Amino acid sequence: MVCLGNICRSPLAEGILKSKLGEEYFIDSAGTINYHEGNSPDERSVKTAFRNGIDISMQKSRPIKKSDLEDFDLIFCMDRNNYKDVMNLADDSQKHKVRLILDNDLEVPDPYFGGIDGFDKVYQLLNDSCEIIAQKIRNKTI
Helix, strand or coil, rough: CCCCCCHHHHHHHHHHHHHHHHCCCCCCCCCCCCCCCCCCHHHHHHHHHHHHCCCCCCCCEEEEEEHHHHHHCEECCCCCHHHHHHHHCCCCCHHHEECCCCCCCCCCCCCCCCHHHHHHHHHHHHHHHHHHHHHHHCCCCC
């Protein structure tokens, strides 16, 4: 799961998908910038996740690394800018792994500069998308 700073959207996506797939799968998140490296998720993401039965409080922000493109089978980006940044890191043999997390070329809006309602909207978008992703992973159709 990849967003800009790895403190709002991608930590939520990581927590949501983990809650749907369990410990059988290794799910992680990263940002395309290192500005927040080592920081916990934004408190509004933590609260939103907690209200939905998910604890993301122990996550720490980190920047995406070239090795992530080797280590992970799928890389989901929150918006087109994140997608472009990750695609620029990817070799031709890795580009098929990189996708937008929402269907139909839609983007997950960055809630950072808004209120808690933006985080609730992001949670719902990610929850719906992660449900589809989890089903596809379990059915081996992704």
